Each structure stands twice: as C-alpha cells, then as structure tokens.
Amino acid sequence: MGICSSFDPRLLAATASFRTSKSGLLQTVSAVLLGVLLACSPRSSSAQTTPADPPDKQTASLGDSLQRTGGKQLHILYVHGIASDGPGDHDSWRLRRGICKFLKDCTTPAGELDGKTEYADQDEFALNAPPPPLQYLGRPAWKIDPSGTSSQEWNAAAPFVVHWKLKRSSNPTIYVDEINWWPLIFSLKCRQIVESDAWLVGPSADRIKSCSALKPDTGVPGRFISYDWIPNRDVPNLLSLPSRGALVNRKLKNGLLNWGVSDALLVLGPLRTYLLDGIRQLILKSVAVSPDGSRGGLATPGANQEYVIVSHSLGSYLIFSALDINPSAPKTLTVQRSGDAFEQILGHTSLVYFFANQLRLLALAGLDGASEKSLVTHLEAWGRFRCDYLKSLPGSTQTCARPQIIALNDPSDLLTWTVPELATVEVHNMVVKNARHWLWLIESPTKAHNNYALNKSAIGQMLKLINPDQVALGTH
Numbered sequence: 001m002g003i004c005s006s007f008d009p010r011l012l013a014a015t016a017s018f019r020t021s022k023s024g025l026l027q028t029v030s031a032v033l034l035g036v037l038l039a040c041s042p043r044s045s046s047a048q049t050t051p052a053d054p055p056d057k058q059t060a061s062l063g064d065s066l067q068r069t070g071g072k073q074l075h076i077l078y079v080h081g082i083a084s085d086g087p088g089d090h091d092s093w094r095l096r097r098g099i100c101k102f103l104k105d106c107t108t109p110a111g112e113l114d115g116k117t118e119y120a121d122q123d124e125f126a127l128n129a130p131p132p133p134l135q136y137l138g139r140p141a142w143k144i145d146p147s148g149t150s151s152q153e154w155n156a157a158a159p160f161v162v163h164w165k166l167k168r169s170s171n172p173t174i175y176v177d178e179i180n181w182w183p184l185i186f187s188l189k190c191r192q193i194v195e196s197d198a199w200l201v202g203p204s205a206d207r208i209k210s211c212s213a214l215k216p217d218t219g220v221p222g223r224f225i226s227y228d229w230i231p232n233r234d235v236p237n238l239l240s241l242p243s244r245g246a247l248v249n250r251k252l253k254n255g256l257l258n259w260g261v262s263d264a265l266l267v268l269g270p271l272r273t274y275l276l277d278g279i280r281q282l283i284l285k286s287v288a289v290s291p292d293g294s295r296g297g298l299a300t301p302g303a304n305q306e307y308v309i310v311s312h313s314l315g316s317y318l319i320f321s322a323l324d325i326n327p328s329a330p331k332t333l334t335v336q337r338s339g340d341a342f343e344q345i346l347g348h349t350s351l352v353y354f355f356a357n358q359l360r361l362l363a364l365a366g367l368d369g370a371s372e373k374s375l376v377t378h379l380e381a382w383g384r385f386r387c388d389y390l391k392s393l394p395g396s397t398q399t400c401a402r403p404q405i406i407a408l409n410d411p412s413d414l415l416t417w418t419v420p421e422l423a424t425v426e427v428h429n430m431v432v433k434n435a436r437h438w439l440w441l442i443e444s445p446t447k448a449h450n451n452y453a454l455n456k457s458a459i460g461q462m463l464k465l466i467n468p469d470q471v472a473l474g475t476h
Contacts, residue, residue, distance in 0.1 A: 060351055060404055062308055063463040066103075066174070073293070073305045075175045077286060077345075079279070081313025081356065082415065083260035084182040086210045087226035092164065092178040094453035095310060099174070100166060101456075102463045107167045111176060114163040115295040116219045120281040124274065125158045127222045134270055136192050156227035157183050159278035161286055163295065173293060177286035181275055181318065183227075185266050186211065190229035193258045195238065202243030204254035208235060260415075263314055264358065268365050272321070279322045284341050300341050307349040312452065313415060316357040323378040346382045347389030353462060354407040355452035356416035376422065379405070383424025402426040408458050410434045412443035432458045 065074055080091035093110055100106035119125070124132060131142035131154035142153040159181045166174040190211035194204065212235050214228035230238070243250060267275060290297035291304055301307070311319050322342060359375055366374060383402055390400035404426045407419045410433060418429040434455050435447035452458050 061406075061462060061464060062351065062353070065306060065308060065351065066171070066463070072172075073175060073289060073291075073302075074172065075177065075286070075289075075305060075307050077177050077179065077283065077307060077309045077319070079179045079309070079311040079315030079319045080182070081311070081315045082263045082358075083255075084180070085206075086182050086186060087213050087215065091180075091312065092162075092176055094451075095459075096164060096166060096176055098453050098456070098459035099463065102459050103166075103168065103171075105169045105171060107169060111164040111166040111174075114165040114175065117160050117162050117217065117223075117225075118282070118285045119158045119160045119220060119223050120278040121158065122281055123277070125278060125281065127155060129154065131157075132274060136188055141188055153187060153227070153229075155222050156224040157187060158223065159184055159275070159282060160223075161282040163286070165293070175289065175293075177282075179279060179282050179286070179315075179319075181279060181315075184271065184275055184278065185263055186227070187229050188266065188271075189259070189262050193262050194254075195230050195234075197253070197258055198238045198241050201245035201250045201253055203238050203241050204258070205239060207254060207259055208238055264362065267314060267318065268362065275318060276322045279318060280342055283322070283345060287341065287345060301344050301348045305348055307345055309349060309352040310355070311353070311357075312355040313449065314358060316354040317359060317362050317375060320375055320378040320382065323381060343385050344389075347385040349382070350386065350401075350403045352403070352405045354405060354419065355458075356409065356413055356449055357407055357419060358415060358417065359419055360417040376420070379422055380424045383422065387424070404428065406430060406462075408432050408452055408461070410443075410448045410452070412437070412445070413448040414445050415449050430461065432461070434458075 062076075076095075078092040078095060084091060097110040100109055100111065121127060123129075128151075131140070131144065131151045134141045142151050142157060144151050159179070160183070161180065162178045164176040164178065166176065168174070190207075194207045194211055198204070198208070208230060210226075212228050212230040212232050213226040214232065215225040217223040217225050245253065284299040287301050287305065288297045288299045289295060289302075289305070291302065309319055323346075363375060386403040387400040390396060391398050402425055405419055405422075405428065407427065407429045409416045409418065409429060409431060411431060413434070419427050421427055432452065432455055433443075434449075434451035435444045437443050
C-alpha cells in the first residue's frame with residue numbers, strides 16, 4: 001500500500017499538536033502536513049462543509065433566475081480553471097450534479113449531452129490551418145506536418161465546448177455550456193514541463209497518462225478528444241525513471257507548479273491572444289440555440305435568453321479578458337462578430353459566480369499595461385453593457401440595477417483572493433468552507449480549491465431564493 005493510501009491526516013495532526021516543545025518544530029510539521037495533504041488528496045473526493053455565511057444584503061441568486069424565467073431560456077456559461085486534467089475531465093460535472101441534487105427535479109442526475117462537441121474552427125483555428133509561429137526555447141510549440149502547410153498537432157490544440165441540458169420534470173430546461181480551453185496549453189505543458197521534469201525529480205504517472213492518450217473525435221473528423229503530446233512509445237521509459245526528489249517536494253512540484261502554475265504563466269504570455277479568440281468563438285456557438293431549444297439557431301443572444309456565468313479559478317480571469325481584442329490583431333469578420341456578440345451576451349447577464357479567483361494576483365503582471373488590458377476595465381464595461389440593455393427594454397424607467405459578482409472564497413484556498421470593489425458592478429465576497437479542518441491546523445489544499453461545486457452549502461447559496469431577512473456579512 002502506498003504512502004498516500006495509508007496516510008491518516010488525523011494521526012499526523014495529532015502528532016503535530018503533541019510535539020511542540022522545541023522551537024519551530026510545529027511549523028516544520030505543519031509544512032510537511034500541508035505538502036502531504038496536497039500530494040495525497042484526490043481531486044474529486046466529497047467535500048466536508050460548513051454552512052456559508054449569509055450575504056450582507058438582499059442579492060439576486062441563480063435560484064431567483066430559475067424562479068423568474070417567465071419562458072426565458074436560462075444558460076449557464078461555465079469556464080474551467082487552472083490545472084484541468086484534460087481528457088475526460090468534464091469540470092462542470094460537479095456543478096451540474098450539485099444543481100440537480102439541490103433542485104430534485106432533474107430527469108438525469110447531472111444532465112445530458114445536448115448535441116455534439118463543437119470546436120473553435122474559424123480563422124487561425126480552421127481545420128488544417130498552419131500553427132502560429134510561437135516558440136519555446138527556440139523550438140516550435142506545435143510541429144508542422146511534412147507537407148509544410150498544416151499541422152495535425154494544431155488541429156488537436158483547438159479549444160472546444162460541450163453542451164449540456166438539465167431537463168426538469170415540471171420546470172424549464174437549464175442549458176450549461178462547458179468551455180474547455182485546456183487543449184491549447186497541453187503541448188507546451190506536457191512536453192516542456194512534465195516530460196522534462198520526469199528526468200529531474202521523477203515521473204508523475206497521472207500527468208504522463210493525460211499527456212499520452214491519443215483519441216480522435218469520430219464525430220468531428222480531423223479533431224481529437226485527446227492527443228499524444230508525449231508519444232506512447234516513450235511512456236514506459238519515462239515511468240521507469242527513478243524518483244530523485246523527496247516525496248512531498250516531488251508531489252508539490254509535479255502537481256502545483258508543473259501542472260497548475262504553468263497554466264497561469266501561459267495565459268499571461270503571447271498564447272493569451274489565441275486563448276481569448278478561441279473562447280469568443282465557443283461563446284458564439286453556445287448562444288446558437290433556437291427558441292424551441294434546438295441547437296443551430298442564430299449566433300447572437302435572443303430576447304428569450306438569460307445568462308449566468310460560473311467560472312472556476314483561472315477561468316474567472318479568462319472569461320472577462322475575452323473582451324480584450326488586441327488592437328494589432330487582424331480584424332476578421334469572426335473577430336468582429338464574436339466581439340459584438342459577447343457584448344450582447346453580457347447585456348443579458350445579470351449575475352456571475354466566481355469559484356475562487358486570481359484577479360488580484362494576475363493583475364500584478366499588468367501594472368504598466370494599457371487600460372484595455374485591465375480586467376477591472378472589462379468588468380466595469382460589463383456593468384455598462386448590462387445597463388444599456390436594461391434601458392433598451394420596453395417600459396424601462398431608464399434606471400438599472402448593477403449586475404453582480406458573487407465570489408465564493410474558502411479562506412484556506414491557496415489560490416483565491418477577494419474581488420475588489422467596482423463602480424458599475426456590485427461585488428459580494430462570500431466565505432465558504434470546502435473541506436474539514438484538521439485540529440484547525442490544516443485544510444486539504446486540493447479540496448479547498450476544487451470542492452466549491454461539491455460543497456452543498458455553496459450550491460445552496462447559489463440556488464436559494466434571497467430574502468431581506470438574512471443576516472449581514474461584510475463585503476470587501
């Protein structure tokens with residue numbers, strides 16, 4: 001039995017509490033406990049939760065949106081966060097399952113697929129288009145086919161959206177569009193970080209498996225559900241490499257740095273333009289739903305559509321950064337259409353949920369950037385789009401309530417910060433607890449960051465009807 005499967009955090013926590021006679025020993029043991037829990041905590045395990053604190057004043061909720069649909073289609077745009085496990089990791093499953101468990105009237109436990117997977121497929125993402133000329137340490141990020149005009153690897157790197165619908169026995173269907181941007185970062189992360197670090201600190205079997213699975217998408221010729229960025233023939237040699245790093249250090253580096261922090265660095269670099277354009281294209285595909293619910297309608301938001309954005313971790317930064325169309329980028333018809341449509345979608349969006357966010361942290365990289373690169377600029381632009389839309393409605397009083405961000409933050413989550421106050425958007429920073437505290441010494445960092453959608457209290461906070469009788473919580 002491995003050390004992780006036999007590890008009992010209660011025993012180590014008790015030991016840490018007992019051995020405190022020597023100066024600094026408690027801090028040392030606590031650090032080891034942190035590392036082992038991060039290394040050993042399974043990503044998908046159930047959360048041990050405590051009730052979230054109530055909001056500071058009457059706010060809208062997803063539950064309110066469900067109650068007041070009035071024949072409108074409710075769409076949830078879901079954007080995954082940092083360190084996606086890629087193939088088979090439908091990150092929205094936790095959210096869909098949590099919603100259905102709370103509503104108790106879904107016809108399936110976590111919804112059903114709604115049409116085929118759709119890929120970003122315009123301009124630079126067109127099938128068989130040549131890859132962009134991005135290089136890592138002098139080497140191309142994506143290899144070009146022998147023909148010299150196209151790249152199967154670049155075809156495999158296209159972001160995609162999976163459409164879901166939560167049918168309900170006696171209430172309107174809820175549509176969930178799961179936007180997956182992770183394929184764009186796998187080539188660099190798998191080859192240049194995971195593979196190379198296996199030689200230095202030791203192999204990570206789970207990461208190597210995610211990086212070496214070749215599976216074409218039979219429903220969309222030329223696209224791939226997963227790709228062998230690390231060729232299968234190389235896997236046995238990689239897995240046989242010795243583990244040189246100490247266990248905790250090795251697990252931390254393979255999990256947190258190699259697989260997680262690398263995402264944030266890529267998002268802030270030249271790859272950003274392609275990530276954001278891909279997300280905009282997928283949003284266009286997500287709104288193309290006819291009034292009867294069938295896919296393939298106009299790629300613009302309809303009058304009968306209402307949107308709620310739910311994003312996890314790094315996805316919170318990306319979804320609003322998609323407003324930023326680089327002035328130097330070619331103004332193709334696709335870029336213009338997606339930009340205009342996204343602004344309209346934000347006009348139909350009154351509510352955004354952030355499951356953890358790194359807005360304050362990532363903003364440190366843009367101190368001298370132009371104003372259009374500031375995420376605060378984009379968030380406040382959303383407030384203006386929403387207000388313009390409300391004023392355009394028949395019978396409008398020419399006043400408008402500010403849209404709202406509800407940021408759910410576990411104080412023990414290492415990768416979340418409060419959202420700052422905004423002029424045109426109402427911000428509510430709310431405290432949740434996603435996992436058990438062991439003697440108030442440690443909460444599993446993995447569960448603290450990943451379990452927002454598994455936390456019954458957090459889902460309940462999203463879906464309950466808000467009333468004025470609730471108690472206050474300070475807003476930051």
